[in-house]
Amino acid sequence: MRIIFLMKIRVDGGYINYNPSTDNGEYCYYIQDHIGNNRVILSETRGVIQYADYYPYGIPFSEIPMEEDNFLHAGKELEKMHGLYWYDNGKRWYDPILCRFTTMDPLCEKYYDKNPYSYCADNPMRYGDVNGDSISVTQEYRGKLNSTLSSVFGDYSIGFSYSDTGMLTFSGSTKGMTKDQKTVLKGLNKVMNESVVTNIVYGENAEIMDTAGNTITLDASKGGGAVAVLASENSTLKQNTILINPSINTQATVYAVTPAYYVTPIIPDNGPRFIKETISQGVNDVTFHEIGHVIYQGKAQNNVINYHNRVRRILNLAPRPYDETHNRNVKRGVY
Incomplete structure (x- = not known):
């Protein structure tokens, strides 16, 4: 009889590893930076089990082998099967080596000045491309x-x-x-x-x-x-x-x-x-x-x-009066 174990359960902020030999679960937590990159995976029992730095467009590098988990840059899964090496951004695949999505932005007409295949408007230090279909701060x-x-x-x-x-x-x-x-x-x-x-x-x-x-x-x-x-x-x-x-x-x-x-x-x-x-x-x-x-x-x-x-x-603040640029005679906003 073949027994199949559920080895990993993903939860908000990390995951639970299952060890069939002990029949216990191990909580592992993501430590992220300001743009959502998973920089460290911290185990409740083993300490730091994975660490990664990133080049701006998402290629990870580390002195610690990164075999524990593939959810990396911007919290997205890096698919390595058969040498693919693309990030699954939800609605589009992203190639961190080419710094481009593999398909066009479905909302590209909102950004006529941008390449429809570009990632983060070619500025990943400032922007995040959450699901590959829009730009967010x-x-x-x-x-x-x-x-x-x-x-x-x-x-x-x-x-x-x-x-x-x-x-x-x-x-x-x-x-x-x-x-x-x-x-x-x-x-x-x-x-x-x-x-x-x-x-x-x-x-x-x-x-x-x-x-x-x-x-x-x-x-x-x-x-x-x-x-x-x-x-x-x-x-x-x-x-x-x-x-x-x-x-x-x-x-x-x-x-x-x-x-x-x-x-x-x-x-x-x-x-x-x-x-x-x-x-x-x-x-x-x-x-x-x-x-x-x-x-x-x-x-x-x-x-x-x-x-x-x-x-x-x-907010329990006194009302602000109408002023020279904010009154019923002015129809063009001034700050």
Whole structure:
């Protein structure tokens, strides 16, 4: 009689090895780097049993024999059978020697300036190509965004996740949410479901590429610590980009509009049109301010402030006033 043993059970973050001689299981854990590479496999009983470094495009190298497990670069399985040496990226096979996928990107029309066979837009140090069908920002930014979502939605933030293509999704329940939370989520859902991709990046600066292949440098300080660049307002761009400085100043100066701002003609008798005010702010509320620019692009920009203030109420911050670039007379977003 032939006896077949289940030798390995895969679980989140590692796997369980089965030893038929002892009839016991051994937990083995992946230790990953910031882009999801499995760098170390740590056994609960034997210590480090596999270690790997990687060249940028995924070829592993190590002084320790790597015969324990084939889930390596970006957490994907390296198929070595019959000398194939390709990574199974879910929807496409990837050849780390050629640095190319073996088939075209099914979403290549979203990225006309990219080779449809390229991996991570030819920049694996910055991007991750999760399932071979889209480009997503590296996982280092997800922690910051998750923290912001948690601050606004509390326990409901567990409903947020990232799709196989690295896109933010929400599949949780809204039952019990406050009115402000539901309204904020409705706006966020609009952005998540748009055909135009919105990239959220954290840092003082960021580089994006236009349709002609030119590099554009974004500076968060131009918007007081955060900027939103919209494809609808820039004919050379195909995607939106939100850049947020994680060390944004906690105090900001705005020039709030007064009732006189809306009165014509502009004469001294009407009184001052602007009043200088100082507001408290942080990464969490400013993130949604920039998302508001995506939601209300081409519309009166007082809507951005209304959306922003719902988040500020949730965070127990004082409302932000309408200002010179965010009022009902302005329809083109300015940061």
